[in-house]
Amino acid sequence: MTDLILWGRASSANLQKARWALEETGASFELREVGGRFGGLDTPEFGALNPNRLVPVLQHGELTVWESHAVVRYVAAAFGGTELWPEAPKDRAAIDQWTDWTATTFQPAWIRLFWLLVRTAPEKHDRSAIAAALEETVAALRMMDRQLDKTDHLASDGFSYADIVAGVSLYRLTTMEIELPSLPGIEAWHGRLKQRAAFDKTVCISYEELRARAVP
Secondary structure (H helix, E strand, O other): OOOEEEEEOOOOHHHHHHHHHHHHHOOOOEEEEOOHHHOOOOOHHHHHHOOOOOOOEEEEOOEEEEOHHHHHHHHHHHHOOOOOOOOOHHHHHHHHHHHHHHHHHHHHHHHHHHHHHOOOOHHHOOHHHHHHHHHHHHHHHHHHHHHHOOOOOOOOOOOOHHHHHHHOOHHHHOOOOOOOOOOHHHHHHHHHHHOOHHHHHHOOOOOHHHOOOOOO
């Protein structure tokens, strides 16, 4: 029985970050599904794990960690060797920089787009809001694209946890009903990520259960 437990649901983008990181390290863990159709977030037991009542939550023995980027960073430090989070402070700085930018700029934009387009019923779509969210998302993608014109991955030529927290967006962005401009750097990066078994296993997951349906 493993002492490493990940709480969440497979279709959660934030859960996917943590699960992808764990799969990359080869660490043995148990996924306990809560949230969405599984429920359980309103129980006293889950509230004791995370007072925000959100996923993911990682338990490692007596340690409990919540907030997806904190979970990914812990996994990288505890199990990832030097690949996901190198030892040199100057190398870590670039990884942390792009991770924080993802949290403050990129993810709010693309998640807003996803909610407006997928998690909102078609008859309630606000086309102007969708267009604004798409514009904001594309602006962030262009910024990443300029970086990826210089490096193979987001923080450097090497794969790191910055690629995990930002790259988790790519399956949804490339399968939603939107038109993206030509972004050669992003496209090449996406191609490299798709070669990773952990990306395919944890990120390329149907989100149909999250789609809002039209009212009959």
